[in-house]
Amino acid sequence: MVETRPLEDDAARPILVPNEVWRDPERSPDERVDDLLARLTLAEKVGQLGSRWALNDMTADADTAAAAAPDAPAGPGSDAGDALDPDEVLNVAPMQDVFAASGTIALEDAAAHGLGHLTRVYGSVPITPAGGAAEVMKQQRVVTNASRLGIPAIVHEECLTGFTAFGATVYPAAIAWGATFDPDLVERMAAAIGRDMAALGIHQGLSPVLDVVRDYRWGRVEETMGEDPYLVSMLGTAYVRGLQGAGVIATLKHFAGYSASRAARNHGPVPMGRRELIDIMLPPFEMAVRLGRVGAVMNSYSDIDGVPAGADPWLLTEILRDTWGFEGTVVSDYWAVPFLTSMHGVAADMDDAGVLALEAGIDVELPDTLGFSQHLVDRVASGELEEAVVDRAARRVLRQKIELGLLDPDWTPEGSVTRAEQVHLDSAENRALAREMAERSVVLLDAGTALPLMGEGRPAPATVAVVGPAASDPRTFMGCYAFPNHVLPRYPSRGLGIEVPSLADALAAELPDARLVHARGCDTRGDDRSGFAEAVEAARQADVCVVAVGDLAGLFGHGTSGEGCDAADLTLPGVQGDLVAELLATGTPVVVVVVSGRPYALGEIAGRAAGLVQAFMPGEEGGSAIAGVLSGRVQPSGHLPVQIPRHPGAQPSTYLQPRLGVGNDGITTLDVTPLFPFGFGSSYTQFAIDGLELSATEIATDGEVTVSARVTNTGDRAGDEVVQLYLRDVVAQVTRPVLQLVGFARVSLEPLESRRVSFTVHADRTAYTGRDLHRIVEPGDVHVLVGASAGHLPCRAVLRLTGETRVVGVDRVLDTPVHVGPAERVSG
Structure with a gap:
């Protein structure tokens, strides 16, 4: 057995005693796992398959959250017109308000038989690195003290546009990575993200998203790397190498087919046959498993041809493990296990859902233990579940903990975050990398007659009108999993937590000799046109007008792009298209900049605009990157990872189509020929x-x-x-x-x-x-x-x-x- 001795703050350090193979770093991982499994009771094995989202209990109470981070600076805010109603429920996971109530068991009780994962310690509330590190240590001490053998938990966090934490660098959204066509740059970015996470005790990151875009209306297009399987494969595998090279387990999601839901509706059924699934959706996952040696995979919420991915042994076991040789862990998407009952109707209750998911191949239930609870012990006792199935999952989790060093005799909660005081989550090095990524991702669609603004032989404009919601609100540069859009709308007094210059600010710095006149014009959403007159007048008085329109990312209806923010068609949201039309009618040269998470139909704008630029949510350095492209200081080099459609309703249609999926040849009134094709990108040279x-x-x-x-x-x-x-x-x-x-x-x-x-x-x-x-x-x-x-x-x-x-x-x-x-x- 393991002996313990008290340490500071009631911590306990395990001491290696003779014959404790499972704690011996000199022994092989297989030997250590075998030894540990033999020591665990069935209840303790089951405990390793669960998780606890302790700070989720705080997200409904801003005062409590603020108390968790009393030294957290407010940070800069924005003058955005798109504000969240303080009375609205803001979930950061689907149906969080429903399932959180079921998961409020105390951490001590949740860890009584051991615990697999700790969920989102940094990403649930605005907490400083020091405060988060203290919370990690606290929760790990609870976990190790509550259970018989003192096995620590894996700490996981989101990291799609950077470490999803207060004050952390916000890199461009994944769709912008696609626009770079640069795997080496993506790998460097992921390595920087991983270093920050590892320094603060994070073991696993829930990225990258390897879904291949099939319908641009889907809200999570911004989280993908585009519509081509090979592009997604190469960039996704590069991300895996970067993150895991820094010591953080990457997690592929969403396995599989999630992005092909009917009518692009989030969580919608996927009417896809095996052939399309195998040839289009699975290759990025296969490459990341076989060539990237990824450590974790997350199941999709969707059902494919009637079979939920979370209960599909063909997908999670036969393909992933038996065919591809995956050796890591499969973690459930948040509440995907109870969804088998409530959303899919393939399980009678939550207990049955847990058995279905476990037998299919899910190893850990996130974010809280509901279906993988101790009822599994009773199922084994009654003969309804084989103990070998529990052992299979527990073995995978424990092996991962061994590989992370969590079961070494010198591991302590304090030692896991020893660098917390030295971590600057938005360092100059991070920002430089974010700037490089942003600059390489901006796509020049058409230089027109006005770009670059400071080109040779063209006098610099004396007066520039800067118009549109994306010109004044830096949140438009960030995806829905960036902390300022993901969590901070609940805490408006916290601002953004980082410096994010708006496009208007960046243009003022970029064009110091020009007079800039700013008019918002309208919000990203809504039908308020009261600002049109001011914007039109500003354009009329200017030598050139820059109008920035597009998306503001949010979650579950609180944005125009992002998880749960699907679009009916590809018209610019709200009245932004009408604003652009009125500006174009002034006769002033108008440069249109689209800052978005999905492509929008620009057929009514192209050819009339004096310049056309697409920026896919370019992150905290997006203002500087876009301004640099407009001025000519930055040579545009991004290429489209998705097509730009001509018409708002001739979708879905990505470039990857058989003959009947392209053109019209007079057999239909719908023409899906894009305005700008996949892979397109212009520049200021030839x-x-x-x-x-x-x-x-x-x-x-x-x-x-x-x-x-x-x-x-x-x-x-x-x-x-x-x-x-x-x-x-x-x-x-x-x-x-x-x-x-x-x-x-x-x-x-x-x-x-x-x-x-x-x-x-x-x-x-x-x-x-x-x-x-x-x-x-x-x-x-x-x-x-x-x-x-x-x-x-x-x-x-x-x-x-x-x-x-x-x-x-x-x-x-x-x-x-x-x-x-x-x-x-x-x-x-």
Whole structure:
């Protein structure tokens, strides 16, 4: 048994005694887990499968929350017109107000037999790093003292746009990562997030989101990295490497199919067949498991063809573990286990829901223990549940705790947060990284006649009207999982907790010699047009008008984008479209900046605007990044991870479609041709892509080919281009996409500089799921296309695959290695 001795603050440190293999760091993880499982009672094994959200009890009471962080500075606020009604319920998880009441058991009681996880110590209330660290130590002491063997809990937190904590850096939303087409940058960002979290005792981060966009109306588009499986795969796996390299377990979500709900309704049913699921939705998860060696996966809330993901052994066990070899833990999305009863109706009650989820392959229930409670002990005793199923999940949780060092003899609650006093959650280094990410994510759609504002040969404007809700409210730069939008609307006196200059402020700094006139015009939501007249007059008196419109992220109806904030169509929210129309009618050149979490239909604006820019929620440094692009100081280099539609109602339609899903050919009145295609991005220089070469025109169905093309900066400014490789399967067993991205490279070039980009393409990259649901590579012609977007592919060739149709398994090649050659000068 484990002996203990008292420490300060009633803490207890386990002392290694002879034959305690489970506490011996010199023994293998398997040996340690075997030893510990043999010592645990069934009730203690079950205890490791649960969690407790202790600070959730405080979120309904602002005074209590403030008391938890008495030294928390208020931070800057905003002059936003979009305010939260103080009487409204603000949940940070679905149906939190309903289920929180069921989870108010004291932490001491919840941990009586041990506890798997502690939920969101930092991300539930505005608490300082020091205050949060003290709370982590306090809760860990309760957990270790309450149970017989003193096993600590894993502490998890959200980290989609940075560590979701008060005062932490807010990086761009995930959809902006997609716009960078830069896995290395995403990995560096994730590593910075992980370092901050690890320093404060956080063991697991609930990111990244690997859902592939299928319908732009879905509120959580902002949390995704785009509509292409390969782009999401590469960036998501890079995030996993960065976060886990810093010592924090990454969590893939939402497994799987969540983003394809009917009518883009959050938590809606997913009417998807196995083939589409396997070929479109699962590849990002497979790459992150097989190549990223991710440590955790979270189930989707959705049911796919009638089977809830949280109760699907085919998905959670056969595919994830038996096929892909996943060895980590599966954690439930918040209250997904009781949802099997209340939302899906596949379980009679919460106890039955717990059995279903556990048997399917969920190992830990989050955020509180409801379905994985001690009733599982009774189910085993009655023969309704095999103890081996409990052991299976407990083994995975305990192994993870061993790998995290939580069961080492020198681990203490105090030691887990030893660097708390040195942590600056919004350091200069973090902000520089956030700025780099923001600048690389802004997409120039059309320079028009006005951009850049300070271009050569064009006098700088003397007077600039800055209009629109996204010009004055810095919250529009942040996603729904950024702390200022996620939690702080409940605490308006706390401001934002970090410095976030608005676009108006950033433009004032960017254009010091210009006179800026600001008029809000309207709010993000609502139908109030009372500010139109002031905005129109400001535009009339200016040399140029910059109007910034788009989204304000929130949760469950408290925003125009974000979880539970789905859209009926792709019209700009509220009366923002009407505001833009009135500004365009003034005759003043109008530059339209869309700051949003989803693409909006811009067909009524493009061609009339003097410039058009898309910024996907660029984070705390978004104002500077957008202003830099507008002025010309920053060379725009972002490319679209989603299409920009022309019409608000011709959706859903991502670029990844079979022949019947594109064009209209006179057979329908709906034309889904985008205004700007997937992968598109303009700049203030020009690029040419040519010189396509294939190392062979025929390869076997298990061979590989090198595809190369030359990219040249033909303009007079340095810049980055994203070279993109697509394939088209000409004839197949089933319908195939007319185009599919299989490789990309971001290339930096000086003026009149050229580089050759080479892609190594294995035949496995043409694999798809055939009629019998086996993934195959088959002989035949494949079109090879290289260019700068799905709509601009000047380099084309035909590759023939020869030999027998080959069934490919889990050992297939998942990625397309790319090599960028040395720079060469070209004649002007």
